[in-house]
Amino acid sequence: MELPLRFQITDEDLLKIGFAVFCGGLLGIERQYKNKTAGFRTIILITLGSALFTMVAQQAGLGVNINVITGIGFIGAGVVFKDNTGVSGLTTAAVIWVAAAIGMAAGAGNYPLALITTIVTLAVLLLFSLLEKYIDRVHHDKLFIIVFTNTDYENLHLVEATAKSHHLVAKRRQINKSGDSLQVTLVVTGHKKHINKFDEELLQMPQVRSF
Template identity: 60%
Template sequence: MHSLEFDISSSDLIKVAIAVFCGAVLGLERQYKNKTAGFRTIILICLGSTIFTMISQRAGQGVNINLVTGVGFIGAGVIFKDNISVNGLTTAAVIWVAAAIGMANGSGNYMLSIISTFVTLLVLVLFHIFEVYLDKINHEKLLSLVFTNADFDNLLMVENIIHKHKLRLQRRLVNKKDDCLQAIIFVTGHKKHIAQLDEKLLTMPEIKSF
């Protein structure tokens, strides 16, 4: 009978520890923002990529690039699209980067994996603040309007009000249903002005719902 031999070196334990640390750093940020792939998921992705890379190197295959394809399936699972927008792209990118960090760590590039982790965290935190600012000054909203009648002048009046609130608009759809005019308008501009527009629309008797 052949005895089982467990060949675990101190460098292997270091790689596992760094993988858990790097995954935890990125996972905490995702968990804090209540994203689909949170704390445990990112840790396991980073750790799994590390272990697969270690196994590949011991088998004499170097870094297993097929990991990128496998992680791509996981990333695709957190992306979902509705009629207006696509969500989950940033989380999918974090999953992809976490796998790359795990591969770097598994191949022995400890500093690269640690530095990449904090650079990624920096991008997620600082650029999120920048995105919030951009969204504030250039906010987007899709208005679906239903008027009380089929008078086209009511739509022109609403568009004039939108312009008066210093907003830009794109008329996406106009139709009539049950003798009521319906319109979909894409509005962009300062978030404060869009909020003021909402208040104005709420007080207009010509609008049945929006």
């Protein structure tokens, strides 16, 4: 069965395209300002492409093209990176996913939904980052690789007790004994100012060679 396709461009089509570009541009400016992997042009192209796929699918009588979500998943996976310190790019991947949804809403002609979602997303990215910074200050993680001048485990216990005295939680990750020295990897969690004080105390310990 042949699907009826129309190839003329209407004012409504141009409005959908323009609205998708507008919403994508708002999100893209925020990403570009923060020097993220997916910046201004990338986010616009994602919303534009999603809108076009939706428009073509609707004109062909196929409804909303859910395969757009699958394709966006591959793009989002490409901006997520894992290293020794953790995973980065998750927020950018989420923005790409939301941008595609906004583009689909614009392509379907649901302009209020696309605009409200854009505004809410910007609020999360801009305003919630302040809350996130506060949380990072009061619940900060820092990795310490401490090398002691000898192999006495009492030195490790002293360091852990010092961390506890500053209301910090020290978790052992790795302990290596090499020759006349002991190397310990600790993850210390707590308020950033308390971790700074812990740093200062480590500097004063004669049994700590480096950290």
